[in-house]
Amino acid sequence: MPRTSPPIALTIAGSDSGGGAGIQADLKTFHARGVHGLSVIAAITSQNTRGVTAVHAVPQAHIRSQIAAVFDDFPIGAVKTGMLGSAAITRLVAQEIQRRQPAWLVVDPVMIATSGARLLDEDAVEAMVQELIPLADILTPNIPEAEALLGWSIRKPADFDRAGLALLELGAKSVLLKGGHAGGRTVIDHFYDARGVLELHHPRLKLEGHGTGCTLASAVAAELAKGRTPRSAVRSAATYVHQALQRAYRPGGGSVHVLGH
Numbered sequence: 521m522p523r524t525s526p527p528i529a530l531t532i533a534g535s536d537s538g539g540g541a542g543i544q545a546d547l548k549t550f551h552a553r554g555v556h557g558l559s560v561i562a563a564i565t566s567q568n569t570r571g572v573t574a575v576h577a578v579p580q581a582h583i584r585s586q587i588a589a590v591f592d593d594f595p596i597g598a599v600k601t602g603m604l605g606s607a608a609i610t611r612l613v614a615q616e617i618q619r620r621q622p623a624w625l626v627v628d629p630v631m632i633a634t635s636g637a638r639l640l641d642e643d644a645v646e647a648m649v650q651e652l653i654p655l656a657d658i659l660t661p662n663i664p665e666a667e668a669l670l671g672w673s674i675r676k677p678a679d680f681d682r683a684g685l686a687l688l689e690l691g692a693k694s695v696l697l698k699g700g701h702a703g704g705r706t707v708i709d710h711f712y713d714a715r716g717v718l719e720l721h722h723p724r725l726k727l728e729g730h731g732t733g734c735t736l737a738s739a740v741a742a743e744l745a746k747g748r749t750p751r752s753a754v755r756s757a758a759t760y761v762h763q764a765l766q767r768a769y770r771p772g773g774g775s776v777h778v779l780g781h
Contacts, residue, residue: 533602597745
């Protein structure tokens, strides 16, 4: 007998030829979390565990046709956006999201790869702030991304709450400010919403993870598609990423570890 279809989630992001981040990590995460994964590829990177050597933006007409293809056929429970690359593509995705009105939108404002390669044009930050972030149910920046969005540094513990509130003022309904780039033996992620702040604590592991941000945002989207509330989805996703880091491995010659899904 045919099986009942699982919940469905969509990622709109860039492809990682090394298989550790981007669309590839998103689809692995969706599968591991028990949802059917769809993808719209916005950019193609030439990438491995040592770094990013080239980025090719997919033509806008083809991005639009991919979005139309998946929305016209599938009951999409949640959408996650990742690397978009340019202001024009960011605006296009925002327009399509506004038109399609998915139940949930998770925005991962991917700007810089683990290797340091820039994955978002400078002028695209403004497009993200003005057009995409106001549509987000959950915004998931790391510390450097939050600093780029806000224009000031996050250093002291008090800066986190100030940044969380400032990011909410950009229009997102909630913000998951990731603490991986902060110091200390414990990674503390801060989730801000209308109810206040929720802190998520996990022991810091002594490895350099690749694709952690993509995986976390995708896991959040998967849990939302399955019917969890934002707070419950964020808790579950953070635990999943920590467990995937515990199973991480080094498939290439670089120092980064790919998550074990």
